[in-house]
Structures are given as C-alpha cells and as structure tokens.
Amino acid sequence: MARESELLVVSATGGEPAWKQRAVERSTRAAKLRAERKVEQFLDAAQAIIVAKGTTDFTVQEVVDRSGQSLRSFYQHFGGKHELLLALFEDALRRSAEQIRAVAGDEVDPVVALRTAVRLLFESSVPDPSARHPLFTEFAPQLLVSYPAEVRAAHAPLLEVLAEMTVRAEAVGQLRPSLRPRRAAAMVMETVMFLAQSTAIADDEGSHPITADEVWDFCASGFVAG
C-alpha cells in the first residue's frame, strides 16, 4: 500500500512531498472548480424555480430536473435540501449586505446610513412576488428552528455592515448610551427582517401593511440618542 511510504515521506519532510502537494492541489482545485460549477447550477436552478413559482416549496427533483443534473450529483454536493436553502439564504443575505454597503457605505452620518440600511433591508425582506430580489426570508424561519448555527453564520455579513454603522454612531454619540452597538445592530437586523416577514400576516383589511418608514421609526427611536 502507498499509505506506509506516504507516512514515511511525510515524517521526512514535515509535510507532503512537493510534487504530491502540487498534484493534490491541482487536482483538488480542478475538482473544486467542477464542484463549484455544479453547485452553482443547482443554485441557479433553485433560484429560477423560486422566482417562477413565487415560493420556496420546490422539490429536490424539480431542482435536479431543471439543472439538467442528477439526484446522485445533488446529494454529492449538498448534505440535503436544507443545505441548498441555506446556501441560497446565505447568498441572498450576502448580496443584501453588499448592496447596503454600496448604497450607504460612504454616508458620513451614521444615523442616515442606518436609515438607508433599514429601508433597503426591509424592502429586501418583505415577501414580494416581484422577482427583483429573491424572497429569501420566506424560508428563514424554518431554517432557524432546525439550523440555528448556520442561520447565524448566514446573518454575519449583514450584521457586520449594521454593526459598523452602530459603532460609528456610538463613536459620535448618536447611539443611546445604555446600548452596546453590536447588540443594537443585531436587534435592529432581526427586528427589521421579522417585521418584514410579518407583513404577510396582515395585508387583508386596510389596517396593517407596515412600511419601511414605520419600521425605521420604531427602531430608530429605540437606539438613537436623545
């Protein structure tokens, strides 16, 4: 078996022999590229299905069919449907964070930046059948109960953007003194996303449909000093 000589070489060089490292690296890189391509095909297919059906109630089979690949391959790249959803969710949140940073990143007044961020986030999070921004919040709740850690990880980029803003706000004395800035950012993020979600429960009679401005108003007077 090669295993033994490998071990000997390893102990001689303190690692893998260079050629092997290179080979493995090349091999894994190629494999990784292939895998990434495949994964993206699955993600694209799922995304397309979601916008087409306006819901996240798709079957794995649909994704497989649409991506022109096989179940076999799907389960080779994803631990299960939940990983696909998580990937989509993560991606959507990452893009949302980027968008926010792009639009509000160089605003000098941190409170103004936060207002922009809250509005954008709210609008991205409201379950809107118009496809521009994928309705990624619809499945977040389900994931939240089953995979809290992963959801937390997915939230990270967004939390980062908001935290930068609340930190700046604190620095210029615009944050209510008793609040830790990151804590405030987390609460704002979750509040905005969840309130956007909750618009689903109340757009029948004229009473409810909460707006981005209301949400901002509600959050803001919770953490803006004064």
Next chain:
Amino acid sequence: MARESELLVVSATGGEPAWKQRAVERSTRAAKLRAERKVEQFLDAAQAIIVAKGTTDFTVQEVVDRSGQSLRSFYQHFGGKHELLLALFEDALRRSAEQIRAVAGDEVDPVVALRTAVRLLFESSVPDPSARHPLFTEFAPQLLVSYPAEVRAAHAPLLEVLAEMTVRAEAVGQLRPSLRPRRAAAMVMETVMFLAQSTAIADDEGSHPITADEVWDFCASGFVAG
C-alpha cells in the same frame, strides 16, 4: 320521507317544531361536548408530546397513539395537522394574554404595564426546554407562511391586551406622538416574539443571549415619549 312534512311544519311555525328543536339542540350539544372532549384529548396529547420531546416535530400518529384515539377521529376533528398546531398556538397565546392581563391589568402607569407585558411575553416566547410554559412560538413561523390569516387571528387576544395599554399610554401622553397606538402594539408584540425566537440562533458563544430587559429597552425607547 319525513323531509316533506318537516317542510310543512317549518312553514307553519316559522321554524322547527319545538320538540325537534330541543331534540336537535340536545343532540348537537351532546355531540359538541363529545367533540370538545375529543379535541381536548388530542390537544393535551400533543402538548404532552411537545414538552416531552422539546420540539414540535411530532407526527400525527404519535398524537393519535398518545391520545388513545384513532386517525379516523383525528381527521374528523381537525382539518389537518396544521389545525392542531394552530389550535395549540392560539390557546397558548390566549393564555399568555390572560396571564399578562392578570399580572399587569390594574397597573395604573401604562408604561409600567407595558414593561411587565413585554417581559412576560418575552419569557413565554423564548424556546425554553423547561416545560412550565409550552414553547408555542417554535412553530409560529411555519404557520405564518402557510396560514397568515389564522395566525393573525391567533395573535388577536394578545394584540388586544397590548393595544389597550398603548392606547392608555397615548391618552396620558406617554406614547411617541407620531405613532398610532394599535400599530405600536402590533410592532411591539411581533418584535418581542420574534426576538425571543431569535435567541435560538445565538446561545453558543457568550456574545448574544438577549434578555427580556434588553428587548424592553429596545422597544420602549421606540415608543415612549421623550
């Protein structure tokens, strides 16, 4: 057939004959009682399973077995599993509303009452494996996407309690002027429940676990005048 003479009698008396009305009434009342007993057995069984397993991922079969009844009967009393969940959810929220009213109902200062309400609601909503208060919020998200109207209805009693408080707060000038009181109550309710939910996503490293006081603090400075 009896049908024809029934119709004659009906047209003669402007309704059912009294004996028949009574009989039907007695019969339907008995049936209703039986149905209620059955329904409660199912609800109790489900409740017990939830606290036993610490999750809402039970099967209908488990509920049926535990309640000592039959699938047949289950679907005779519930339109589906979701109705069972909804019933449980509704019940839990109703009880929570009652509890809040009992504890904070005769507090003169509406802001103090609201603080009590927020704390109680938060503590009832946090997914805590300790069984005292059933962890009813876990399945709310799933229901929210599928049965928004029913969820809205389930929220009603709680919303009512909070709305009474915000209305009183407004009356004594303790509510931020730009906020409509019922709107504020809705946002507070949803924020508290959702933030309690979100504690699930972050109780690993020492950073997160949000407390009831923090949530109160966050909400309060959003709607208390000044």
Next chain:
DNA sequence: CCCCTCCAGAGAATGATATTCTCTTATCCT
C-alpha cells in the same frame, strides 16, 4: 326490544417527498 344510523376504532392504502442505492457511463489525472 329490535333495527338503523351514525360515530369512531384499527389499520391498510395512497401520495408526496426526501434520501439512498445500484448500475453504468463519462471524465480526468498520471
């Protein structure tokens, strides 16, 4: 008292999905 109807128990049948397995074919690396 007997029959008849309706309720409900037991559990098999169905249907939808996720997940795994088997066999075979294509692809890539050395």
Next chain:
DNA sequence: AGGATAAGAGAATATCATTCTCTGGAGGGG
C-alpha cells in the same frame, strides 16, 4: 492507456400526512 473518480438514470426505501375500508357499538325511534 488505465485506473480512479464523478456523475447520469432512475429504482428502492423511508417517512409522513391524509384518505379509505371495514367493522363494532351505542343510542334513539318505532
């Protein structure tokens, strides 16, 4: 080229929810 590895096709399995069929029993009307 040759061997490993990925991947396609799709059957098999597992898990549930939901429905169906058959059956027994209890209560009420004749």
